[in-house]
Amino acid sequence: MLKGHSSWVFDSKPVILSSATVGGPFEAKGNLADDFDILHEDLWLGQDSFEKAEKKLLEQACEKVVEKAGLKKEDIDFFVSGDLMNQITPSSFTARTLGVPYLGIFGACSSSMEGLSLAALLVDSKAANHVLAAASSHNASAEKQFRYPNEYGAQKPPTAQWTVTGAGAALLSAKGEGPKVTGATIGRVVDMGISDPFNMGSAMAPAAVDTIQAHFRDFNRDPAYYDVIATGDLGKVGHRICKDLLQKHAMNIPEHILTDCGVMIYKKDQPVMAGASGCGCSATVTYGHFLNRMKRGELKRILIVATGALMSPMSYQQKESIPCIAHAVSIEMEV
Amino acid sequence: MSSQKNKKLTPIQQEYQAFAKEREPKKRVGRNILRAFFIGGIICTIGQGLQMIFIKYFNFTQTTAGNPATAILIIATVILTGIGAYHKIAQFAGAGTIIPVTGFANTVASAAIEHRSEGFVLGVGGNMFKIAGPVIVYGVFSAFVVALIKITIQWLGGM
The missing domain is CATH 1.20.5 (Single alpha-helices involved in coiled-coils or other helix-helix interfaces)
Structure with missing residues (x-):
């Protein structure tokens, strides 16, 4: 049901029956390693290309999530998935493996919450009983496509971010026990004219702020309603800008509530410059770390604002600025 | 940022970019220049040393000794690139590892390795x-x- 200008309230409160996350070697050394279901030592996952490795990540997350819910692939009505690759091949190839009716989406790194909000909408509108929402990214395949070869010796500036090698999946159901998806706010494209692909945090921060403002305007809520408001992958630079920008717009979100998945996932001594990015960042942190904490009763209500930079390798060579977007999804326990 | 680029931006975009700029970590230009100078200098010194060895022990002349010396630097770079060490050194050294012949060898080797998965002709050959x-x-x-x-x-x- 539409709420305000750009939000949905899910009255039937679709349940996240289960969630699963898969990570790579760098994530295994990170802060949230314990929250992954499967961690790989090998960046290639035994495949002969990085693209196939990313597909494998996503396939494993999807298999695991179905297994954890105690269901079979045949029980899934729809599969909604996105990633960063050209023509979203990891998602589509995973859909080929699953054999489940599939909706491919692209919202860059915001695909995780774009997928979750659409999945919740499908369940809430009774268009489906079980929907699988997933997203993935792979460090090497993303670097290869968007920047330089992985072994190329270009110095990265301090604003650069590290693409997460990981996939996260959540299984939504019309009934059951677990955290519930209660609402979503769909973002607008915001472009502040930043064109440096090594400075995504600054480019995406205004989109996150725009969506957060829209969310609280539409739901007429106080920020303290949530235990955590986490942006997707702004990194240290973008997180700081986001925090200050919210203050500038007279939105006072207490410091301990506002956080960023891209700041959380890696340890301080890992050489990730400003932090993490990628669909896999918000997907693994949300479907792993945050949902685990909700199930342990540490968090009651969370708002995930997944941010995405909607550029292509060609668009920035043609000196186009980077249009950005953010989608917010609220997940609540015991409602 | 050049004023040329600024003209295309709306006042709101300009205001935001100034706002963001204040909050972005600065590139440490001085430190980068010093590192580039020393690492680049070390690489060139190694090259010079190799050249002198070839002149002294292998009967090369001043003009011909450059070729085997360069070849050794290139081979060393390709090996370092292959084992995944070169880009880590380069993150520290910056221009110091890009400007000497090692930088050129790294661009070719890294692209060739990266696109091996697309085959030898279209992948390695096409992208090298x-x-x-x-x-x-x-x-x-x-x-x-x-x-x-x-x-x-x-x-x-x-x-």
């Missing part, structure tokens, strides 16, 4: 000079222009 290509194109072209200037000056009796 993806980054090095512009260097060759404009290197050859500027050499051509400089040669033309030299010939013209000679023709006019200048040299």
Whole structure:
């Protein structure tokens, strides 16, 4: 049901029956390693290309999530998935493996919450009983496509971010026990004219702020309603800008509530410059770390604002600025 | 940022970019220059040492010793690139590892490794000079222009 200008309230409160996350070697050394279901030592996952490795990540997350819910692939009505690759091949190839009716989406790194909000909408509108929402990214395949070869010796500036090698999946159901998806706010494209692909945090921060403002305007809520408001992958630079920008717009979100998945996932001594990015960042942190904490009763209500930079390798060579977007999804326990 | 670029931005975009700029970590230019100077210097010193060895022990002349010395630096770079060490050194050294011949070898080797998964012809062959290509194109072209200037000056009796 539409709420305000750009939000949905899910009255039937679709349940996240289960969630699963898969990570790579760098994530295994990170802060949230314990929250992954499967961690790989090998960046290639035994495949002969990085693209196939990313597909494998996503396939494993999807298999695991179905297994954890105690269901079979045949029980899934729809599969909604996105990633960063050209023509979203990891998602589509995973859909080929699953054999489940599939909706491919692209919202860059915001695909995780774009997928979750659409999945919740499908369940809430009774268009489906079980929907699988997933997203993935792979460090090497993303670097290869968007920047330089992985072994190329270009110095990265301090604003650069590290693409997460990981996939996260959540299984939504019309009934059951677990955290519930209660609402979503769909973002607008915001472009502040930043064109440096090594400075995504600054480019995406205004989109996150725009969506957060829209969310609280539409739901007429106080920020303290949530235990955590986490942006997707702004990194240290973008997180700081986001925090200050919210203050500038007279939105006072207490410091301990506002956080960023891209700041959380890696340890301080890992050489990730400003932090993490990628669909896999918000997907693994949300479907792993945050949902685990909700199930342990540490968090009651969370708002995930997944941010995405909607550029292509060609668009920035043609000196186009980077249009950005953010989608917010609220997940609540015991409602 | 140049004023040319600023003209295309709306006042709100300009205001935001100034706001963001204040909150972005600065590139440590001084530190980067020093690192580039020392690492680049070390690489060139190794090259010079190799050249002297070839002259002293292998009967090369001043002009011909450059070739085997360069070849050794290139081979060493390709090996370091292959084992995944070069880009880590480069993150520290910056321009220090890009400017010497090692940087050029790294661009070719890294692109070749990266696109091995697309096969030897379309992958390795097609992408090997993806980054090095512009260097060759404009290197050859500027050499051509400089040669033309030299010939013209000679023709006019200048040299």
